[in-house]
Amino acid sequence: AQTVTQSQPEMSVQEAETVTLSCTYDTSESNYYLFWYKQPPSRQMILVIRQEAYKQQNATENRFSVNFQKAAKSFSLKISDSQLGDTAMYFCAFMNPPGAGSYQLTFGKGTKLSVIP
């Protein structure tokens, strides 16, 4: 079974600064999907960014970007120009692609990010 590890239970960053959240995973698959989800105090899960393992180019979405290191099985999230609205729990998640025999979406334990004014 796949496992996802987020080693930073809590982090804080000053408004307008940059912060990087870490995520590592374990899998024997060569093709898969990786995601970062955000859960604000409302507890609604919101997709932040996604990465297909077969793509070498790191995904970017406005102020959010990832550093995907496939050999190291690492998938970190960088938030630039942090805003107060970025305060939330951030979850790293792993999924096998369709046809891989399992559709499990496995989450890490999360990193609580606080943006300080």
Next chain:
Amino acid sequence: SQTIHQWPATLVQPVGSPLSLECTVEGTSNPNLYWYRQAAGRGLQLLFYSVGIGQISSEVPQNLSASRPQDRQFILSSKKLLLSDSGFYLCAWSATWGLTEAFFGQGTRLTVV
């Protein structure tokens, strides 16, 4: 567009009472469906997932069960609730084709008293 509905939003139930949480998806067919539980300040634990009607995979032994009576309906049940069943329950769906990100319902906060 696709939408997911999960209800109720909050629920307070006595120990030993039954439970039924419902989740429905609109605007898509044959979705993968998931039930997760999130303890306070913790990560998401996958409870069940389903790739089709009547097909349920259970990830952890527990006091809960799941059913999928229709293609876009996923139900989480218990015959007798325990105090340890308290938590925040999330339903999600993903497509069986294309890039399969998961979309989540609003969640149900269950308190067993």
